[in-house]
Amino acid sequence: xxxxxxxxxxEEFEQAKVMAQDAVRSGAYLYxxxxxxxxxxxxxxxxxxxxxxxxxxxxxxGVTVFMFAVTYVPQAAALALVNGxxxxxxxVLLVLSEASTIFSVLSKNFLIDDALIDTFDGTMLxxxxxxxxxxxxxxxxxxxxxxxxxxxxxxxxxxFTPKAIIRYFMYxxxxxxxxxxxxxxxxxxxxxxxPTAHARYFQLKQMKKGEQDAFVEQRRAAYTSxxxxxxxxxxxxxxxxxxxxxxxxxxxxxAADMEQNRTTAPNLRNQAELAKKSEx
Numbered sequence: 543x544x545x546x547x548x549x550x551x552x553e554e555f556e557q558a559k560v561m562a563q564d565a566v567r568s569g570a571y572l573y574x575x576x577x578x579x580x581x582x583x584x585x586x587x588x589x590x591x592x593x594x595x596x597x598x599x600x601x602x603x604g605v606t607v608f609m610f611a612v613t614y615v616p617q618a619a620a621l622a623l624v625n626g627x628x629x630x631x632x633x634v635l636l637v638l639s640e641a642s643t644i645f646s647v648l649s650k651n652f653l654i655d656d657a658l659i660d661t662f663d664g665t666m667l668x669x670x671x672x673x674x675x676x677x678x679x680x681x682x683x684x685x686x687x688x689x690x691x692x693x694x695x696x697x698x699x700x701x702f703t704p705k706a707i708i709r710y711f712m713y714x715x716x717x718x719x720x721x722x723x724x725x726x727x728x729x730x731x732x733x734x735x736x737p738t739a740h741a742r743y744f745q746l747k748q749m750k751k752g753e754q755d756a757f758v759e760q761r762r763a764a765y766t767s768x769x770x771x772x773x774x775x776x777x778x779x780x781x782x783x784x785x786x787x788x789x790x791x792x793x794x795x796x797a798a799d800m801e802q803n804r805t806t807a808p809n810l811r812n813q814a815e816l817a818k819k820s821e822x
Contacts, residue, residue: 557642564763564764565763565764565767566767568761568764568767570736570739570764570765570768570796571767571768572773573793573795574768574771574772574785574789574792575790575792575798576792576795577792577793577794577795578791578792580665580792581787581788581791584668584687586664586668586686586687586688586689587661587664587687587688587787587791589688590656590657590688590787591661591783591784591787592693593657594653596781598649598653598654598781598783599783601645601648601649601653602649602779602780602782602783603779605622605641605644605645606641606645606780608641609637610637612788613637613640614633614634614637617633618630618633621633621636624719632724635791636724637776638777638778638779639727639728639731639777642777646776646786648784648800649786654783656673656694657787658786658790659742660691660813661791661794662742662743662791662793662794663675663691663742663794664687664688664690665790665791665798666746666794666797666798667681667690667691667793669794669798669802670798671797671801674747674801677746677748678694678695678745678746679692679694679695680693687816695807696745713727713731718729728770729766731769731771731773732766732767732769732772733762733765733766734769735768735769735772735773736758736766736767736769736772737754737758737769738789739768739769739772739789739790740796740797742793743760743794743797743800746755768792768793768796768820772785772789772792775788776789777788784790805817
């Protein structure tokens with residue numbers, strides 16, 4: 543039995559090692575940071591956020607203050623039994639995660655869903671993905687990347703489902719495990735966040751559900767490595783709204799790079815074959 547346990551543990555460790563290597567090679571974890579830099583340097587992308595800034599900040603502040611006032615003390619007392627002095631840190635992360643989830647549900651369903659769509663599409667237009675965006679909305683001529691956006695054909699972002707809420711609360715007990723549990727909680731949240739960030743990309747590509755699942759599964763490590771820093775950024779009180787938009791920009795930049803690589807690779811192969819023929 544002991545040998546079997548060691549064998550299973552070795553297999554799990556090897557799989558985790560391979561996934562970590564795939565995540566590092568993908569470079570997807572850099573896109574949330576690239577999204578911040580690109581958003582800051584492209585003023586036209588600020589407009590969707592500016593239009594929703596005041597009501598969204600008010601909502602975020604209200605939710606965060608309410609959650610700390612009502613839930614921090616009882617949860618800190620519960621976590622103190624298992625985490626000891628670390629409970630102060632883990633409880634803060636837990637309450638921030640809960641507040642972030644509630645804020646995400648309310649804001650993305652009622653306040654900023656259209657603004658995030660415009661931000662994603664505007665970023666794609668700024669990266670010369672006009673043909674892709676035009677599949678799902680009107681694209682005007684002239685103006686900046688946001689000014690070119692016309693009427694949407696369909697709304698792409700899925701509403702926050704009861705299944706997602708149930709999954710979130712299923713993961714909450716992990717926070718009772720000192721340090722490692724909180725890390726696992728963030729990783730699991732990031733694992734789900736990554737593919738969700740590309741919901742608009744999948745619609746622009748007109749992928750069916752099965753195609754989306756296969757696409758994500760082939761890039762599972764990359765999507766998780768994107769989702770973890772993105773989740774951590776959106777946990778920041780109040781500023782989480784800003785990072786919701788920069789994460790959307792980062793996701794769009796990643797999608798644009800995927801499209802560019804998809805079209806560039808065949809051209810490079812063709813050029814290589816032509817070069818070989820000319821040498822002959």
